[in-house]
Amino acid sequence: MARLLLAPMEGLVDDVLRDVLTRVGGYDLAVSEFVRVSGNLLPPRAFQRLCPELGNGSRTRAGTPLVVQLLGSDPGCLAENAAQLVELAPAGIDLNFGCPAPTVNRHGGGAMLLADPEQLLRIVAAVRRVVPPEIPFTAKMRLGVRDTEKTLDCARALAAGGIVALVVHARTRADGYRPPAHWEWIARIRAVVQQPVIANGEVWTVADHLRCCAVSSSDDVMIGRGAVADPFLARRIRAQAAGEGVAADRCDDWRRLQPLLASYWQQVCAKVVARHAPGRLKLWLGSLRRNFVEAEALFMAVRALAGVEEISRVLELHGIPVQRPLG
Known part of the structure; x- marks a missing residue:
């Protein structure tokens, strides 16, 4: 069956809420809040503090694998920290190119990097060199900073750098979290990269999930705010896919x-x-x-x-x- 991923949400979906939501069930994996990399080599405890699941085989207590997300803009520093993280055997390493927060963007991180596809390529290629093939290496992006002019170039750059899958939040940084999510752009991205593309954005209900998959041409979906607002959403989606109907009680x-x-x-x-x-x-x-x-x-x-x-x-x-x- 298609995969359901629990999205990272800074300041909300921490290890405690990940524990609760994955205990309800339905998720194939979860992605951590970002670990900020800003010029220094972080000690192992910095990763373990944000992602205590690393001490449990990089799984939540319910057994859901946890991918650790890194955020930064310097290729060498990100690579050095990724190498440190590899020693803790995460279930995967993800790079954040989608955060729209002003505090992050002022320092050139998160979604602001989508203005420079060549820098994306440099970052991903540097990290790819230190992440062994047995650890899945992925990235998450938005559609752009203010518009979609460079969307496909960014996706191609991430793919060329060596990621094995790409999550796309189907809005630009300027869009923030305002609806709608432009799922049709995910289909366009899928047409220019060979790696699996996971759809993200505005999935609040089972009906939203069905529409997202149809419009994006992607069977894999990452859910964030919808999962927090309805802890049973992933189970409802699974039940619908299995032909069991959707409980409304x-x-x-x-x-x-x-x-x-x-x-x-x-x-x-x-x-x-x-x-x-x-x-x-x-x-x-x-x-x-x-x-x-x-x-x-x-x-x-x-x-x-x-x-x-x-x-x-x-x-x-x-x-x-x-x-x-x-x-």
Whole structure:
């Protein structure tokens, strides 16, 4: 069957949410948030801190392989850090040429590199030389910086540099995350490169997935915000593809989601300092509101709260069991 990939999302899909979403199931692999490479050789612990799955065979606890993504603009520095990462045996190494964040783009990284296909080629070729063939080496790009004038040249450059697959977020940097995603461009890219091309952008529902595959001519799809807003989306897509129909009982889904929310809250509280934990929960609930009326009610109940203990009490009132430390 066609592959489903869990997208990297800086500041949202970290190892904790990857654990929860891959535990639900349906994903063939996940890609980490980017590891920023900006002039120094990072120690192994820098990769392990962002991607603790590296200590578990580069898999989430549910067994989903994790590809580690690097972001930078210097070919030599990226290659040096990729060689360091290779020693940790990641399930794959991916290069980020799609991030639209101003803080990244100001330093010439992410999507800004799409203005210079020749630099893309230099970067990919340098990293290709240090990544052994048994470790999949991929890249992710957008359609361009402000327009699609260089889209196909960029895709050709990445392919010529030696990647084995390409994820395409079907919008330019200037588009940001505004709909629509221009899936037709993925079909055009597939026509000029031999490597598999994975479609990405604006897949929120099973129907979106079907349309994306049809328009892009790609059977492989990466899902980001849609996966965060509906943790069961990948399973719904799998069920539809298997001819099992798509369950529409959102109340039952909420019951299944409650223990996952409890696990997420517990792990977040253990991972970050107490003052940051509420914000992380609210961020996910904010996305879940798109599909679950219960998440809307819960979000409104915790929105003004800043304390871990008071939020835990509200979660329990909403049927979400919270484990408290003994003693």
